[in-house]
Amino acid sequence: MKYNYPVIIENGLGEKLIFKSSVIEDGEEKIIAENFVKPGAGPLMHTHLLQDEELTVVSGEMTYQVLGEEPKIARAGDTALFKRGVAHKFLNSGNTELHCIGYIKPANTIIFYLSGIFAAQKKSGKPQPELFVAAYLIHRYKSEYDLPLMPFFVKRIIIPVVYYLGKVFGKYRHFDDAPEPL
Numbered sequence: 810m811k812y813n814y815p816v817i818i819e820n821g822l823g824e825k826l827i828f829k830s831s832v833i834e835d836g837e838e839k840i841i842a843e844n845f846v847k848p849g850a851g852p853l854m855h856t857h858l859l860q861d862e863e864l865t866v867v868s869g870e871m872t873y874q875v876l877g878e879e880p881k882i883a884r885a886g887d888t889a890l891f892k893r894g895v896a897h898k899f900l901n902s903g904n905t906e907l908h909c910i911g912y913i914k915p916a917n918t919i920i921f922y923l924s925g926i927f928a929a930q931k932k933s934g935k936p937q938p939e940l941f942v943a944a945y946l947i948h949r950y951k952s953e954y955d956l957p958l959m960p961f962f963v964k965r966i967i968i969p970v971v972y973y974l975g976k977v978f979g980k981y982r983h984f985d986d987a988p989e990p991l
Contacts, residue, residue: 810921810988818924821900828920837915846871846907849901849916851923853936856955857991859920862891864911870903876957896957918988922950925984941980944971950990 816828816922825845831838844864854876862946865888873889874880876896885891891897913919927948929938937943940978947956947968956964 810918810986812920816920819926819931822936823847824852824927824959826923826927831883831916833836834914839914840913840916841912843912844903844907844909844911847910848904848906851907852898854896854898854958856894856896856957857891857913857953858894858913858955859917859953860893860913862901862911862913863879863896864909866887867908867910869901869905869907871899871907871909872902873897873899885886895936908950917991918950918952922946922954929936936978941975942970943986945970945975945981948972949987952990 810830812831814830818828819825821894823846824849827843827845829841829843830853831840833839835954835990850959851871854874864873864883866883866885868885871887871889872880873883874897875891881889882902889897889899896931925942926938929942930936932939932942936947947954
């Protein structure tokens, strides 16, 4: 999908992401991004199976963690690099807004995927996105993104069932132009 930059998304829970531009680097599209995170907010443990993500703290304090490792703290000027396939999370552990700049490479479906997740979180008003949208995104893009701490039964049974029920009941018409998963 082609986007008109900047693309700005907010989840209503303290996270704002600005996709500022894209560049081609080493034959891959790289999305340049900026985020603003309120104290205590941040994404849950997740994996970009096909993408690298890098965040450099401009201001504030970020606690980040790779699955199975101890949490680490990053402050202004510090950078956290999450290689593709590595489960990670971060949150604003300070008392002021966290501001980071960074990138995601290759771009793949990240803008579409996160726009859907953020919109569904905003709709539900909770960190858990609205159920049918969450099921659609998690199931459809399972080759690109993962939630490693989601219980196996939920991931392998509940999500696919809800996804197919959503298809049967026409819940996904607004996703007719969704990019194909990789």
